[in-house]
Amino acid sequence: MNKKKLTTIVTAAVMGTMIVIGGTLAWFTDKGETTNVVTFGNVDIKLEETQKDGNLSEKGLKFENIVPGDKFKKDPTITNIGKNDCYIRAKITFTEGAPIGADSLDIKSAEWKKGSDGYYYYKGVVKNGMNVVLFNEVKIPGELGNNVADKTFNIKVDAEAIQSDNFEVNFESDTPWGTTPITAETYKEPTK
Template sequence: MNKKKLTSIITAVTLCSIIVVGGTLAWFTDKGEATNVVTFGNVNIKLEETHEDGTMKEEGLIFKDITPGSVIKKDPTITNIGKNDCYIRAKVAFTEGAAIKLENLDVDTSKWKLSKDGYYYYKELVSKNDKITLFNEVGIPSSIGNSAANSTFNISVEAEAIQSDNFKFDWNSETPWGGTTINAETYVGS
């Protein structure tokens, strides 16, 4: 055999080998796929008070025949019923013209801070199933006169929660939560 013919045969055999090996390798490939499941947590609170029968209920309380100088037992309690830890704030409002003011509430200022935006901010993280109470009683001023006889007023309590993860607030700001819009749990008690 001449050298040219031998080189052509070797080249042909080499090309055939590469084609066969390349084709064979194609049969040994594989593909994998993974699907990641992301489940969001949630922030959810419940606002309740202790009723005369000792049970916690989400409706407000009704007090009758209250006199000046009385102390009303009232305990708006907020429970974190969501899956995530959260921060809590609450706002208390009174019927316009009522002689009752925020200073008539026995809010524990070691746990709650009243901010300039009118909200009480709970100073600690509230974990799942934790319960916190805004106040336990309301003092009726002795200075209320006959003009209040037979009248009524409402004490409205609104509680709001926001996730603790990835949330920063500024205690020195007039709006510590930065104006964040929150969906509130609200009830009005008389």
């Protein structure tokens, strides 16, 4: 055989072998796939008070035949029923012309900070299932006179919550949640 024919046969054999090996390598493939599931948590609170029977209820309380100097139990209890830890703030408002103000409430100042925006800010993170009480008692001043006889007024408590993760709070500030408007889901205590 001449050299040229031998080179052609060897080249053809090498090429054929490479095609067979290349074709065989095509069978060694792999594929991977994954699906990531992202589920958002939530912030959810419940505002309740202890009723006369000792049970908590979301209904407001009604107090009758109150006289100057009386004290009565009123304990707005805010519970974190959401999946995520949160910060809580509450605002207390009184019917216009009410004979009392926030100074008649035993607000737990060691736990709550009054902001310049009128909110009371709970000074810590409220974990899932945890509850906090804003105040326990209302004290009616003994100096009130006949000008309040047969009068009615409301004490309204609104509570709001925001996630604690990735939210910065500054309890040294007069507005611990900052000045950026926050649209929080609000739970209002019913008034009677």
